[in-house]
Amino acid sequence: MLRSRPALLDVIASWTDPFLSAPRVADSFPNKWAPEMLNITNLRRTFFAGTADEKVALDGLSLSLGKGEFGVIIGSNGAGKSTLLNAISGALQVDEGTITIADDDVTRMPVHDRARHVARVFQDPMKGTASGMTIAENMLLAELRTSKARLKPGLTRKRLDNYREQLSYLKLGLEDRMDTQVSLLSGGQRQSLSLVMAVIKEPDILLLDEHTAALDPRTANLVLNATLRAVSALKLTTLMVSHNMQHAVDYGNRILMLEAGKVKLDISGAEKEGVSVQSLTNHFAIKSDRMLLGA
Amino acid sequence: MNEVISTFIALIPVTLAQSLILSFVVLAIMIPFRILSFPDLTSEGAYPLGGAVCAIAMVSGVPAYLAIPLAVAAGFVAGCATALIHLRFKIHTLLAGILVTTMLYSVNLRILGKPNVPLFKETKLFDYLDLGKGMNNLEKILIVGLLMGVVGFGLRLWFMTERGIAMRAVGDNPDMAEAQGNNVDRAIFLGVGAAGGCAALSGSLMVQSQAFVDVNMGIGLLINALAALMIGETILGRRKISQQLLAPFVGSLIYYQLISFCLAAGLAPSDLKIATGIFVLVMLGAPILKGKRNTTRLAKESIRE
Numbered sequence: 068m069l070r071s072r073p074a075l076l077d078v079i080a081s082w083t084d085p086f087l088s089a090p091r092v093a094d095s096f097p098n099k100w101a102p103e104m105l106n107i108t109n110l111r112r113t114f115f116a117g118t119a120d121e122k123v124a125l126d127g128l129s130l131s132l133g134k135g136e137f138g139v140i141i142g143s144n145g146a147g148k149s150t151l152l153n154a155i156s157g158a159l160q161v162d163e164g165t166i167t168i169a170d171d172d173v174t175r176m177p178v179h180d181r182a183r184h185v186a187r188v189f190q191d192p193m194k195g196t197a198s199g200m201t202i203a204e205n206m207l208l209a210e211l212r213t214s215k216a217r218l219k220p221g222l223t224r225k226r227l228d229n230y231r232e233q234l235s236y237l238k239l240g241l242e243d244r245m246d247t248q249v250s251l252l253s254g255g256q257r258q259s260l261s262l263v264m265a266v267i268k269e270p271d272i273l274l275l276d277e278h279t280a281a282l283d284p285r286t287a288n289l290v291l292n293a294t295l296r297a298v299s300a301l302k303l304t305t306l307m308v309s310h311n312m313q314h315a316v317d318y319g320n321r322i323l324m325l326e327a328g329k330v331k332l333d334i335s336g337a338e339k340e341g342v343s344v345q346s347l348t349n350h351f352a353i354k355s356d357r358m359l360l361g362a
Numbered sequence: 363m364n365e366v367i368s369t370f371i372a373l374i375p376v377t378l379a380q381s382l383i384l385s386f387v388v389l390a391i392m393i394p395f396r397i398l399s400f401p402d403l404t405s406e407g408a409y410p411l412g413g414a415v416c417a418i419a420m421v422s423g424v425p426a427y428l429a430i431p432l433a434v435a436a437g438f439v440a441g442c443a444t445a446l447i448h449l450r451f452k453i454h455t456l457l458a459g460i461l462v463t464t465m466l467y468s469v470n471l472r473i474l475g476k477p478n479v480p481l482f483k484e485t486k487l488f489d490y491l492d493l494g495k496g497m498n499n500l501e502k503i504l505i506v507g508l509l510m511g512v513v514g515f516g517l518r519l520w521f522m523t524e525r526g527i528a529m530r531a532v533g534d535n536p537d538m539a540e541a542q543g544n545n546v547d548r549a550i551f552l553g554v555g556a557a558g559g560c561a562a563l564s565g566s567l568m569v570q571s572q573a574f575v576d577v578n579m580g581i582g583l584l585i586n587a588l589a590a591l592m593i594g595e596t597i598l599g600r601r602k603i604s605q606q607l608l609a610p611f612v613g614s615l616i617y618y619q620l621i622s623f624c625l626a627a628g629l630a631p632s633d634l635k636i637a638t639g640i641f642v643l644v645m646l647g648a649p650i651l652k653g654k655r656n657t658t659r660l661a662k663e664s665i666r667e
């Protein structure tokens with residue numbers, strides 16, 4: 068079901084309000100997390116197993132996330148961040164381990180069944196939308212994520228009005244271009260659309276993989292703020308990959324640092340409040356020193 | 363020149379009937395190619411398969427209106443076989459279609475028992491409409507035209523439903539469609555199967571129109587269908603789904619009239635294939651030479667390769 072309209076509209080309306088700065092999501096989190104939304108145990112995935120190119124991308128990774136928690140994942144290139152998100156969404160099969168979302172064991176569930184739990188925004192604005200189709204059609208596809216497509220009229224007037232209204236709060240003028248092909252939109256517009264599409268049906272877990280990295284700084288900021296507002300207002304359980312340490316410090320209630328396919332550092336609660344970019348980079352420095360020594 | 367024109371005009375009705383029947387093959391090319399980004403050649407085998415199944419059913423006493431659905435079902439299975447080969451064994455779609463078409467040749471021969479079978483005394487679909495003597499072509503045009511209208515309208519409605527829109531997403535961006543909860547494999551089975559069914563429908567109508575079936579009847583058909591599709595798309599455009607759906611029909615009607623004109627003007631039938639081939643080449647290649655073709659479209663077309 069669609070979230071009750073006023074609430075969702077308020078959320079979207081506030082996304083792009085230039086007078087509001089991004090909320091410090093961490094401030095509003097309670098201390099105890101119940102019930103659990105995502106549970107990952109002993110996840111393992113090796114690429115090119117048994118060859119010279121063997122690469123262990125996930126090395127017995129375990130992680131759990133309470134309902135409404137917002138984890139920011141950091142880690143150097145090749146640490147396994149994207150692989151982890153792909154494993155959760157089902158785009159990648161794991162060799163070992165289990166993944167449970169909202170008490171549903173999804174480890175072997177195909178992507179299209181898992182879709183009722185998971186929504187994603189990718190780094191590449193091309194990936195999250197069907198570019199040859201219109202904005203309205205893309206919104207419909209997103210609305211159908213949690214249900215089965217039926218043999219009923221797709222773009223009814225009621226739906227169109229609804230989409231138009233929701234898009235209008237983005238203040239990008241997309242509501243007047245419902246019949247425009249998505250391929251004609253700018254990267255920022257596409258990414259904003261992807262974001263609305265991801266939250267139009269509240270997902271059990273929202274996965275964001277460097278979703279602002281391909282945008283210019285101003286647009287990146289706009290999309291990031293919109294994301295933070297949606298996440299905090301809808302209390303979405305979220306995993307966001309970022310290369311920006313400041314983001315990890317400022318946003319979310321947990322910092323998860325990945326290294327060589329494992330969670331190297333898991334900071335939350337009061338400890339998270341005290342963390343700084345400096346202390347985080349120190350962890351990176353230790354790691355790269357060791358890499359230098361090992362090399 | 364006058365003679366050319368008069369020959370051409372005399373040929374219009376028979377060409378029209380033919381092109382209406384063959385428009386279903388053009389549709390069978392368009393659906394996988396344009397809507398699912400699954401370029402497919404199964405039609406070349408599904409067309410004679412439809413003809414064979416329909417003819418043998420009719421020879422054994424099945425009435426035409428039941429023989430045709432049988433043929434369509436057989437074509438659907440052929441399409442599904444191609445989809446299965448591609449999805450299960452990761453074989454390129456074009457190769458999968460060639461494999462199925464090649465194997466279907468033997469199957470068709472088995473069904474027919476001999477290379478060709480006449481259909482003289484059986485009651486054809488077109489015999490149900492009797493407009494009097496010399497109205498043969500008009501009967502065909504009316505009946506197939508009606509069928510075309512029904513199929514075209516049905517497809518138009520289908521592609522406006524939730525499922526139809528989801529199917530288009532599968533062709534546009536399979537990863538995204540899957541991430542939005544659509545079963546990509548099922549959509550491909552349905553779409554490629556339906557295309558096989560369309561080609562078989564065309565074959566079953568053609569054998570009734572010409573009153574015989576020949577196991578070689580599909581050879582070279584594909585390039586004609588592709589040329590017809592190019593013409594339809596050039597005239598109508600393909601930005602909207604309604605244009606895309608109408609293109610095969612319009613293209614087929616015009617293409618076969620063009621061919622008929624070339625023949626009336628004295629082009630040797632044996633030179634037709636190279637003429638058609640060059641035409642398709644130009645239609646597909648021109649936008650690239652002009653540097654106009656947008657790259658996302660190209661990327662999409664190679665998605666299943």
Ligand SMILES: Nc1ncnc2c1ncn2[C@@H]1O[C@H](COP(=O)(O)OP(=O)(O)OP(=O)(O)O)[C@@H](O)[C@H]1O
Binds near residue numbers: 122123142147148151
């Ligand atoms: N499909 C694949 N085939 C082979 N190796 C892969 C594949 N996907 C990832 N890898 C390897 O797994 C490791 C982890 O990659 P991953 O993409 O998860 O890193 P990441 O943490 O997202 O890095 P980045 O910050 O660069 O995005 C890398 O060494 C990568 O080369």
Ligand SMILES: [Mg+2]
Binds near residue numbers: 148149
């Ligand atoms: Mg990555």
